[in-house]
Amino acid sequence: MTREYILTLSCDDRLGIVYAVSGYLTRRAGNIEDSQQFSDSSTSRFFMRVKFSSQASRDELAVGFAEIAREFGMEWQLVDRQDRPRVLIMASKQGHCLNDLLYRFRIGALRGEVGAVVSNHADWRGLAEAADVPFHHLSITPQNKDDQERRLLDLVTQHRVDVVVLARYMQILSNSVCEKLPGRIINIHHSFLPSFKGARPYHQAFDRGVKLIGATCHYVTADLDEGPIIEQEVTRVDHAMTPADLAAAGHDLENAVLARGLAAHLDGRIILNGSKTVVFR
Structure with a gap:
């Protein structure tokens, strides 16, 4: 079953962040429906929100993404849109x-x-x-x-x-x-x-x-x-x-x-x- 997710993250700004995130989602057959990012020149911090769908479970996606998060020193959150806050x-x-x-x-x-x-x-x-x-x-x-x-x-x-x-x-x-x-x-x-x-x-x-x-x-x-x-x-x-x-x-x-x-x-x-x-x- 295809599920919708929201990935949000922030980290020190550097080359390759968007490529790493989109590449990971592509490898996991994730379909990116909306992606927004912002680079704060005053703090050199990068911020990103991605809405995507995938047949993978949240836990499966999180385990794999954790490696990218460690590489870039990200603070991040992955939310299943079917979960009701x-x-x-x-x-x-x-x-x-x-x-x-x-x-x-x-x-x-x-x-x-x-x-x-x-x-x-x-x-x-x-x-x-x-x-x-x-x-x-x-x-x-x-x-x-x-x-x-x-x-x-x-x-x-x-x-x-x-x-x-x-x-x-x-x-x-x-x-x-x-x-x-x-x-x-x-x-x-x-x-x-x-x-x-x-x-x-x-x-x-x-x-x-x-x-x-x-x-x-x-x-x-x-x-x-x-x-x-x-x-x-x-x-x-x-x-x-x-x-x-x-x-x-x-x-x-x-x-x-x-x-x-x-x-x-x-x-x-x-x-x-x-x-x-x-x-x-």
Whole structure:
């Protein structure tokens, strides 16, 4: 049976990388359907994404490709497109991003499935259960945060979660959680980072009299709102708008930007490049 695969890789730039990759796939009767590459002249790093089909199993392909990866010092990942990535969505009091993602998964607009919804409030239990998704209420206080984060990591294991999405989850994850899930936590920040980091960005934007507001989807690291940026969008606003007006205008941006960023991650179109990302379209 023919299967579809996504191969992503990065390494120091040098001659022969594309030839080695395409040659290997040809020898394994792999049919390349799409290939994209990027050479970063500022870091001398090379990035590549290949979508191909083959009758070989993932394990067979990976064993052979490992020799090429060693030769070129590659960081790489090979994904079988039939495998459905599992997502855990976290939300707080505002549910617009959660509702939007549940809908997109239900209609098949996002690849994969939602394994669970977690919130520090009980408000969205009905929404999750209506989507036939397990809901977990992890109330957070300064006294129980460590215990609740251990429960969160247990849920990641229990539900076989590949990526955690912070869909307007308004709690700061500890360094320990970030370090245990590197490149596996995606956040939507209701601001055009790096401007207006931290809490109440719409109020910060209002106080500065901005004419554009934005939203930023990024990977979460131990440094608050400093993780590699995946996707961004802006919309025009004016002097007559209140902070509440700005927030209302921003909700649609947040939905769209988070969905695009998550889709890119689930489709294997993102490769980390230090504090930045390479996002293939």
